[in-house]
Amino acid sequence: MRATPGRPHSRLEALLRAGKFAVTAEMQPSNGADPDEVRRSASELRGKVDAANCTDNPAARPHLSSLAAGALVAASGVAPVVQLTCRDRNRLALQADLLGAAALGARDVLLLTGDHVSAGDHPEAKSLYDVDSLHLLRIARVLRDDGTYLSGRTLSSRPSYFIGAVENPFAPPHDFRPVRLAKKVEAGAEFVQTQLCFNLPRLSEFIARAGDSGILDRVFVIVSVYVARSTRALRYLRDVVPGVDVPDAVMDRLDRATAERQAQEGFALALETVAALREMRGVSGVHLISIKGQESILRLIEAAGLLPRPAVEWSPDAPMVESSR
């Protein structure tokens, strides 16, 4: 699909380039300093997912850092997707952490703007937003492909990572979203993970528009699917998390389920969504999210017939950094 020359930067990239349907999952962010908490969670995912996202202070609440989590996940035999947001760091810190993430074993990075501090538990904090997510994507490309900092100063060795972005096909202005995706690709994105999908017709329209512009030949789209464990959790997402679009029909479906059957219905909904996404042209994989519900993610992967994960030719022994020209 993608005619990128050179060897893939990660196993995830190799898999996507081989046309295999990818499965990634979101790690539960850690609220402590115990490395075993991260290791335990990662070990459960080993062999079940192609990569696991280590979030960067999600919902603008502090957690164990994504770099540290990424290193622990990598050491547990799972490929981490290390997320970095523009909220908490300026361009100096972001470049330092991109190099740091690569040095600590991250072969996939996901670069995003980040939730505003007003959404979190430290609303009095100063937001940085020195650069935006597109700037960060291009800065990551400059480090990797040009072997320099944004300032032009030469690196002693280049980081090697597959560069990801996020996009939300479900938020206004809907007509701008495929254009924004194209801008992110122009800036440097090689794959995107979307916001949670509860609205397949809307996604389908977005994919069609992006396909028409030719941009899907240059980027892999991984769609996020939420495994709802209760109606309350889904309602919370709809009402409290900005940018999550839960159509009334979906909400009603869970509302109709009795308390004992809600988890089952949420699981069925996720399973149906995954099945639909596997059939949708232009969708290259799914990203599974559940709040404190890794067990249900694992059950979903099994039930959806996504196991075993396909083997793909890619050498993890390839040098992590390419030496500079």
Place this chain on the structure above:
Amino acid sequence: MGLLGQALIAIEKAVKVPLFGCRMCGQCILHETGLVCPMNCPKNLRNGPCGGVLVDGNCEVYPERPCVWVRAWEGSRRLPLWRDHIEHVQPPVDWRLQGTSSWANLATGRDDVVPAGWPRRPDGGPDAENHDPTVT
């Protein structure tokens, strides 16, 4: 700064603040953003909306206000000129220009200066040959 420079800033402010809610970033891209000032976005986004835009098109930080980028997109659709400029990848903000006159910076080419490592790309963005001599 001379008296003329001060006067230019005062005039630019007097014109653009009431009309566009201008924040005097000194590197104006209003014509590329549907004549809506992107510096009013609480996340300073120069390249499009974040993923948190509410279902009604309002801002996640100020839910009573429309998203700056929803307005920018709509504004760009109405422009007879520069309609497609909203597709350009804008370079990072040079925070040293905050409070200076973008008109003066346009005239001198200062607003086109990007960091030396920011590459020229075929997207109509600023010419990367205008490297910032102070950043090495």
